[in-house]
Amino acid sequence: MSEVIEKTLIDTRAGRDVTFFDLYSIDQLTLPDIKLIFEIARSFRESKTAKLTLCKGNTQINCFFEPSTRTQASFDLSAKHLGMDTTNVGGSTSSAKKGESYIDTVETLDAYNVRLMVIRSSEAGVAHMVASTVRASVLNAGDGYHEHPTQGLLDALTILDELKTDSLEGKVVVIVGDILHSRVFGSLVRILKKLGATIRVAAPQTFLPAEVEKFGLTTYYNVEEALIGADVVYALRVQEERGATGFIPTLREYSKTFGISEKRLNLAKPGAILMHPGPVIRDIDIHSALVSRHPKSRILRQVENGMAVRKALIWLLVERYDKKVKPHAYL
Amino acid sequence: MGTILIKNGRLVDPKNNRDEVTNLLISDGKVAEIGCTDTTEADTVLDATGLIVAPGLIDLQVHFREPGREDKETIETGSRAAVKGGVTTAVAMPNSNPKADNQSVIEFVIKRARKVGLINIYPTGAITKGQAGDVLAEMRELKNSGAVAVTDDGVDVQDALLLRRAMEYAKTHDLLLMSHCETDSLTDGGVMHEGWVSTQLGLPGTPAVSEDLAVEKNLMLAKLTGARLHILHNSTKGAVTSIKAAKAQGFTNITAEVSVQHFALTDEACLGYNTDAKMYPPLRSREHVDAIIAAIKDGTIDALTTDHAPHIEPEKLLPFIDAAMGSTGLETSFAVMYTYLVQPGHISLADGLALMTHKPASIIRVKKGSLEVGADADIALFDLKEEWVVDPKRMESKGKNCVFKNLTLTGKAKHVIVGGELKMQNGAILQ
Numbered sequence: 001m002s003e004v005i006e007k008t009l010i011d012t013r014a015g016r017d018v019t020f021f022d023l024y025s026i027d028q029l030t031l032p033d034i035k036l037i038f039e040i041a042r043s044f045r046e047s048k049t050a051k052l053t054l055c056k057g058n059t060q061i062n063c064f065f066e067p068s069t070r071t072q073a074s075f076d077l078s079a080k081h082l083g084m085d086t087t088n089v090g091g092s093t094s095s096a097k098k099g100e101s102y103i104d105t106v107e108t109l110d111a112y113n114v115r116l117m118v119i120r121s122s123e124a125g126v127a128h129m130v131a132s133t134v135r136a137s138v139l140n141a142g143d144g145y146h147e148h149p150t151q152g153l154l155d156a157l158t159i160l161d162e163l164k165t166d167s168l169e170g171k172v173v174v175i176v177g178d179i180l181h182s183r184v185f186g187s188l189v190r191i192l193k194k195l196g197a198t199i200r201v202a203a204p205q206t207f208l209p210a211e212v213e214k215f216g217l218t219t220y221y222n223v224e225e226a227l228i229g230a231d232v233v234y235a236l237r238v239q240e241e242r243g244a245t246g247f248i249p250t251l252r253e254y255s256k257t258f259g260i261s262e263k264r265l266n267l268a269k270p271g272a273i274l275m276h277p278g279p280v281i282r283d284i285d286i287h288s289a290l291v292s293r294h295p296k297s298r299i300l301r302q303v304e305n306g307m308a309v310r311k312a313l314i315w316l317l318v319e320r321y322d323k324k325v326k327p328h329a330y331l
Numbered sequence: 332m333g334t335i336l337i338k339n340g341r342l343v344d345p346k347n348n349r350d351e352v353t354n355l356l357i358s359d360g361k362v363a364e365i366g367c368t369d370t371t372e373a374d375t376v377l378d379a380t381g382l383i384v385a386p387g388l389i390d391l392q393v394h395f396r397e398p399g400r401e402d403k404e405t406i407e408t409g410s411r412a413a414v415k416g417g418v419t420t421a422v423a424m425p426n427s428n429p430k431a432d433n434q435s436v437i438e439f440v441i442k443r444a445r446k447v448g449l450i451n452i453y454p455t456g457a458i459t460k461g462q463a464g465d466v467l468a469e470m471r472e473l474k475n476s477g478a479v480a481v482t483d484d485g486v487d488v489q490d491a492l493l494l495r496r497a498m499e500y501a502k503t504h505d506l507l508l509m510s511h512c513e514t515d516s517l518t519d520g521g522v523m524h525e526g527w528v529s530t531q532l533g534l535p536g537t538p539a540v541s542e543d544l545a546v547e548k549n550l551m552l553a554k555l556t557g558a559r560l561h562i563l564h565n566s567t568k569g570a571v572t573s574i575k576a577a578k579a580q581g582f583t584n585i586t587a588e589v590s591v592q593h594f595a596l597t598d599e600a601c602l603g604y605n606t607d608a609k610m611y612p613p614l615r616s617r618e619h620v621d622a623i624i625a626a627i628k629d630g631t632i633d634a635l636t637t638d639h640a641p642h643i644e645p646e647k648l649l650p651f652i653d654a655a656m657g658s659t660g661l662e663t664s665f666a667v668m669y670t671y672l673v674q675p676g677h678i679s680l681a682d683g684l685a686l687m688t689h690k691p692a693s694i695i696r697v698k699k700g701s702l703e704v705g706a707d708a709d710i711a712l713f714d715l716k717e718e719w720v721v722d723p724k725r726m727e728s729k730g731k732n733c734v735f736k737n738l739t740l741t742g743k744a745k746h747v748i749v750g751g752e753l754k755m756q757n758g759a760i761l762q
Contacts, residue, residue: 103648123650124533125604144652146533186533210536211527 005047012043018316021326022131022138026152026190038157040312055318056083058115063089066122071141075118078310110134115318135328137317142183152187154306162273162298168197174226176202177236180209184277189215202226206247223258230268234275235260235285251284260286273298333374334358340379345685346701357708360751386688386700387419387709393639399428404641404729410449412661412728414755417711417744420451424484432457432468434476441477453479458497462486471504479695482509489515498558509561512545522652524598524613543569550577564590564638566612568622575631586694588634591664594623595671606647606654607734634691637664641730658734662726666740708751717743
């Protein structure tokens with residue numbers, strides 16, 4: 001069975017490679033890169049949890065310097081399904097607690113000859129910094145308020161497939177919530193722009209970063225106005241743990257003003273879909289009834305696509321047909 | 332102390348409106364004669380053909396880290412960096428450890444500077460005890476032990492009443508007060524200029540208004556108290572607009588400086604999480620940089636400085652948000668001024684040198700920064716034709732954190748004389 005799946009994947013890939021060795025920002029991706037990742041991801045989506053051998057003999061280290069459950073599980077299972085050995089280095093167990101710098105930690109791990117390092121950090125730019133110092137390929141699993149590229153990719157894949165389209169030209173995506181503290185937004189806005197979507201952002205001014213309109217989007221203080229005619233409604237979480245409270249008077253008032261209710265969702269196009277990167281704060285970001293079982297909700301589909309996208313990226317970075325080796329330069 | 336003849340150099344002395352090819356004789360630590368003959372006898376003869384002969388540069392804001400952080404810089408390595416850049420006089424900030432909030436630190440710095448004997452170093456004292464912003468430091472003692480100004484340096488006095496009293500007290504003792512203008516509550520953990528670049532990098536930004544508001548507060552209190560106020564390293568359009576207005580109202584007790592990086596570079600230098608570009612005040616956007624250049628051109632700015640801030644490598648090899656703030660600058664300041672102000676035609680060489688010589692000298696009231704007969708023989712000779720790539724590894728400073736790394740600059744100090752003694756010859760420091 002797995003031989004059949006692997007043959008399908010190899011046929012889908014058709015000898016192609018991506019243009020990058022590390023992925024820390026959506027800015028690095030070309031349109032052919034995105035197309036390739038999506039084509040392979042769709043194939044992986046069909047393979048479910050099949051145990052494959054495409055990346056056997058390679059090691060992936062998940063360095064989650066900031067705690068995570070869902071993203072870490074997704075990266076870890078993805079690698080395991082591809083036949084890799086994995087291990088986790090976490091915040092509380094890491095040498096960082098003993099005063100070791102990130103650079104020294106990752107250079108040590110790099111000396112284990114790992115092929116892939118998945119980096120999550122509470123500070124922006126760590127994956128970028130690590131990528132420039134280690135031989136392993138680096139996948140950014142979220143850096144501060146900057147980016148979360150695999151999330152951006154899985155979101156774009158979900159939108160394309162659920163809207164049953166191969167282009168986002170003319171499609172209206174409305175992003176609602178705490179933009180300022182959101183690395184999900186950082187990657188989503190970049191990939192939507194690359195794919196040609198029309199982007200609207202609805203949030204109180206306190207949740208908007210400076211000059212955010214330079215991404216090529218329109219901002220709204222009135223969520224209803226933003227939602228009219230939307231193809232995609234994308235709600236973000238109010239990030240209490242990142243100090244987002246203080247930017248709004250109360251979660252109660254936020255929910256009343258910006259929370260996605262059935263009534264508000266109905267302002268979007270009839271075929272519109274509802275998305276959220278999770279974890280959802282029910283009845284604050286999105287009304288509880290809309291979260292997972294509502295016909296418009298694609299929240300669990302996003303999670304499923306997440307593993308497919310991560311498998312595609314891992315395979316593309318670990319097994320290169322062009323045999324190119326990452327140029328390695330210590331800082 | 333021997334005599335030195337500087338032959339056939341282009342003497343540029345902005346204070347005395349002099350710009351001519353001539354000879355200059357130094358004797359007993361002073362300028363003895365200008366325009367002497369080629370055959371004048373001297374112990375040392377420097378052929379300055381093709382070189383600029385200028386007053387040694389005066390830098391109002393450097394961090395020499397001694398006492399306390401000799402791993403980052405010492406008075407000796409900082410002095411060597413200064414000589415390398417043609418800087419013969421430097422004003423040392425008080426944020427050492429212990430802080431210069433008492434006379435013993437001031438006396439220590441003066442003593443060390445004399446022992447090293449490379450350049451003139453004038454220390455500053457703190458405005459408040461421990462730079463903590465609570466209680467005034469003993470300013471009279473600081474002045475009597477040799478401080479040329481008081482400043483809380485990287486930490487602005489936030490409390491307006493305390494700042495008012497500090498200005499009144501400084502005025503009582505005829506002491507210059509220098510302010511680093513920042514409103515802490517607005518900075519709110521910002522690590523770079525707030526704008527499009529900080530948004531792309533996902534980094535918390537410091538809004539320009541944090542500086543604007545503090546500059547206004549300082550100006551208003553200086554107008555009220557009549558204290559001599561010098562505003563350090565201005566970086567925003569709002570700051571220079573306010574200073575220009577205050578000067579236009581006739582307040583001659585107010586002076587202002589710009590650090591050279593703030594007209595040479597924009598916040599785009601931070602792209603790629605370049606921690607060498609992390610500093611306070613932050614590198615600003617183009618709009619602010621253009622306003623700073625305009626303020627230099629229209630005379631609002633009285634001095635150009637470096638805010639020379641050396642750090643050890645591990646403090647910069649960190650996530651941007653955690654990295655230390657500041658860049659070294661003593662070895663690049665003249666070249667940055669020449670490359671980014673004179674070459675593009677914003678100001679003349681004489682005007683640029685004025686901002687780095689006699690104008691800063693008058694702010695701290697020292698008789699330096701000009702080259703008339705009888706003046707202190709602090710002289711720097713620059714080659715305006717030399718183009719060079721900044722390589723921090725080859726710098727004298729212990730700090731290798733230089734924001735100008737890998738940039739090509741024009742203009743370099745070749746010979747430096749301090750107090751009539753040759754300290755650098757053909758780019759080599761003589762001790």
